[in-house]
Amino acid sequence: RWRDRRRPRGGNPGAMIVTLPAGLGLVADQAAHDAPDGAWSLISNMRFVDGYAERCKGHLAVLTTPSAAPYHVVRYQVGSTVFWVHATLTGAFADDATTKTDISGTAFTGDADDTFTSCVLGGVLCLNNGKDVPVFWGGDTGSNYATLTGWDSDWRCKSLRSFKYYLLALNVTKTATNYGSMVKWSHAAPAGSIPSSWDETDATLDAGEIDLAETSDTIIDGLPMGDTFVVYKDHSTYGLQYIGGNDIFRQFRLPGDHGMMARNCVVQTPMGHVVLTLSDMVIHNGTGPTSVLDGRARRWMFNRIDTANYRRSFLVHNPALKEVWACYPTVGESACTEAAIWNYKENTVGVRALPNVTHGTFGPIISSATDIWDGDTETWDEDETPWSQSPVSEADNRLIMSSTAPEMYLMDQTGQFDGTSYTASLERTGLALGDQSTVKLVRRVIPRIDAAAGTVLSIQVGGAMDAETAPSYSAAVSYTVGSSYKADTFASGRFIALRISSAGNASWRLKSLDLDVVQMGRF
Numbered sequence: 001r002w003r004d005r006r007r008p009r010g011g012n013p014g015a016m017i018v019t020l021p022a023g024l025g026l027v028a029d030q031a032a033h034d035a036p037d038g039a040w041s042l043i044s045n046m047r048f049v050d051g052y053a054e055r056c057k058g059h060l061a062v063l064t065t066p067s068a069a070p071y072h073v074v075r076y077q078v079g080s081t082v083f084w085v086h087a088t089l090t091g092a093f094a095d096d097a098t099t100k101t102d103i104s105g106t107a108f109t110g111d112a113d114d115t116f117t118s119c120v121l122g123g124v125l126c127l128n129n130g131k132d133v134p135v136f137w138g139g140d141t142g143s144n145y146a147t148l149t150g151w152d153s154d155w156r157c158k159s160l161r162s163f164k165y166y167l168l169a170l171n172v173t174k175t176a177t178n179y180g181s182m183v184k185w186s187h188a189a190p191a192g193s194i195p196s197s198w199d200e201t202d203a204t205l206d207a208g209e210i211d212l213a214e215t216s217d218t219i220i221d222g223l224p225m226g227d228t229f230v231v232y233k234d235h236s237t238y239g240l241q242y243i244g245g246n247d248i249f250r251q252f253r254l255p256g257d258h259g260m261m262a263r264n265c266v267v268q269t270p271m272g273h274v275v276l277t278l279s280d281m282v283i284h285n286g287t288g289p290t291s292v293l294d295g296r297a298r299r300w301m302f303n304r305i306d307t308a309n310y311r312r313s314f315l316v317h318n319p320a321l322k323e324v325w326a327c328y329p330t331v332g333e334s335a336c337t338e339a340a341i342w343n344y345k346e347n348t349v350g351v352r353a354l355p356n357v358t359h360g361t362f363g364p365i366i367s368s369a370t371d372i373w374d375g376d377t378e379t380w381d382e383d384e385t386p387w388s389q390s391p392v393s394e395a396d397n398r399l400i401m402s403s404t405a406p407e408m409y410l411m412d413q414t415g416q417f418d419g420t421s422y423t424a425s426l427e428r429t430g431l432a433l434g435d436q437s438t439v440k441l442v443r444r445v446i447p448r449i450d451a452a453a454g455t456v457l458s459i460q461v462g463g464a465m466d467a468e469t470a471p472s473y474s475a476a477v478s479y480t481v482g483s484s485y486k487a488d489t490f491a492s493g494r495f496i497a498l499r500i501s502s503a504g505n506a507s508w509r510l511k512s513l514d515l516d517v518v519q520m521g522r523f
Contacts, residue, residue, distance in 0.1 A: 185206075
């Protein structure tokens, strides 16, 4: 490997240029000296796209500032009107990007651990927090949400989802008795309305219920996958398929022993369901699940999740960039402060800080919902938004996240976190450069950076004499895109380390880099 990628320099037989790629993403679970070239040991606010390591964009506040902390957000369209509906701990609001309307009916009584689920059936929006009776709203801003028709006031369910013409209640409590393995479904609903009944004893109706009792764990949530509704328990997974007749649905066990960590921890992608389990993040299309983190960042991520508030984690799909964001509270935090970003096209893992978010969704957002010009705090040279125009296209699906700030944030916009600059960084340790027994001297770094002229990066190199010792880093050297060719910096050791970071607001991405290296011998 060493011989194939070295290029001798001048007459010094020990001097060479070593070229390293940059786009393999985070590989934190392997020992650094075993990780492949192009992988990174530690990253912050970086993603990996098209073979590049790319600085994540920031976020900005959109829509009308919520009256209280929002804990759920859903895009809901009625005719040509698009609402971003957010639920607080006590009520709900509908924002059409011009007016925020309080649509609260009977007050919710849950807390931050009573996670909301939502769905749309027949054009009607339904919300459920597991603590109160589910509610529905049809898009009329002159009316408040109302309790679900035909639902017994003594019933509760942990999750409420739609499938074909039915509402499905998962993990049901009747009066004081919990049926953790129960799936209860409504009578079929006509278009434009919600089900009229949930009475499973009426033989003239489709309503029914079934226990997925082959395993003793309890149901967490579910999501359709084509003609199958997939039900996730703690440690097992089931499928429901519509068959009509007296049974309405048939049940069957799906392969694998994976379940789901918490509600809203599953998303649909073109490749199948991506699910955050209690110990991994997996993808499946009805067959056996495959880990998307194992060998790279599974242990790293789960060591960072707060054990008291892990049920507040969630997944959100970012289709514009072919990503799934696993959002979780880091240790000591009560809301989600970090996302591990899996790019399913590149099969890479990135990491981004989050502003105490509680939930997220995606969809086209109209230009009037974004702050175009007056709130722009970036400098002229760093600002990438178009002159006096909306920074988003209404044809694109964009991520919207609710935050305890309280605020609604449009993600992947601007070079700041809601007006505040942030640091993006890459670090790789344990680079043996082909020979773990030889001491190497790094004299300079020549990065291939795609960025606007004037963008400034900080570059450091480090060295360690053995794989278990932390590297000793050189002083940081500034590298200015458009005027710098290299960063002259020195470090020696059998194992080389590298840091690249930026504190400015400009976007940049790294394709590869050259290290000017001299072999110094074995001691």
